[in-house]
Amino acid sequence: MSEFKSGFFVGGENCNGRVLIVDDEPDIRKVVRMTLQKAGYEVLEAENGEKAIETINSGENRLLLDIIICDIRMPKVNGIEAIAYFRQNYPRVPLIVLTGFPDTDMATSLLRQGVVDYLVKPVEGEKLRAAVGRAMEQRELAPL
């Protein structure tokens, strides 16, 4: 399980924010990490909804996580279920969906649930960073 070790939970020195990427494809996690690290974000990875829930609930992550980027089609706990959990338990953390299969009905329903962005793969690095930047502005700090 990955967990940030930081003594200062508003952000490290060169850290613009902390992002959890949830996707069953290691390739996707890798490029998202690459793309966001270049923009100064720290990136955590989870391979499905179940792992993502474990990750956010562990140690300092519950306080330090700024944004979650989540796939939909995944084993164990899928994206829809994971997003419902995050909205319920971590409403302060903005959620971005990154999916391989554009589905208008699903996008509408997810945006209604409070998902801040719905991106369809393949998404350019520029757009991903812009979406994360917007989401950062919408986040609320964890209550102390």
Added chain:
Amino acid sequence: MIKVSETEPENDRAGRSVSCPSPPATGTPMTDRKGVMLIESTAPTKVAILGAGRGGTALLDLLHQIRTIEVVGIADRDPRAPGLQRARELHIPVLPHTADVIAHQGVQLIMDVTGDPGMEQILRDRVNPNVEVLSGPASRILWELVQHEARLQAELLHAEKLAGIGSFAAGIAHDINNPLQLILGLAENLTDERNLDTVHEQAREIVEAVKRTTTICRDLTSYSRRAAPYHDSPVDVNAKLDDALKIARYAVAFHDVTVKKVYAPGVHVTGNPDELLHVFVNLITNAVQAMERGGTLTVSSAMTPDGAQIRVSDTGSGIPPELLEQIFEPFFTTKPPGKGTGLGLYNIKHVVHQMHGAIGVQSQPGTGSTFTLTFPPVLPD
């Protein structure tokens, strides 16, 4: 095993018209709306076929599937006629001579598809007047109808297959867009990557990702092509099952499904390879769909004294006993509107019968279902 209930006739229908052999025949009740299978009160019509060439073979295949018809025998002058071989596979008596057909006790209708212009007169002169004869122009029309029916069945199969491909969209999008995301991300990185080793490594990754996406098109083209008619050949069952497992992943996500393959080596059947692939993809897709919360899919092949046996088992929701009898009927579906054509298992049954095989199902609600296909042994040429 599924058994569609058919009771033995209690009344004899001497003199009944046999011009309409397909159900519902005279006095045949329908299935009631609750799905309780009602019983056909009439006995099957006993039919003999003269001529076992292409026409006789096709007619035999067709009549064999109709429950209100019993084929009591088939004859041909040529002992190597293909229809005679087919009859043996179907356990239908092969009669050595035309005279045996004419003298057959109990036959009600003789269908002459010999194409012999003199045969009609011979039959009219010698057949018992209680026995009806279909010959000459009437049997030519029948042959044309049989061919027409075969074309319609092929069209139906193809249409159902194409309808099914619509449900592949999510799977295809997943398998194309994920590698594309990798390719895009790496290519963007390469525009300002300074470390030459990293450049080389990421370029190689891009090549591999492109290769992965090309297999998708290859799999789907082979699946969606129209099955060539009269294209029976020996089919390697295990290889086809492997292909089907690949293609079924587009139709349904195998999340949390463990796939167990239990293959006996060298299992072959005779049939149309494209149609058989379609059958396997359908059975595997159904099995995985029955396991919404995961489970085990077991795909097995075996050689038994009766021929090849193929099983597709799931540990899913199972089929309620009251629905078991209907699952092979056309347009029967438990899926919500727009999600299933209701033609999947109906077409599977048709293809399996065309290959002279049989299909059965065992199911227990809450435990899972097993579909078993059996095909006659491949005969040496």
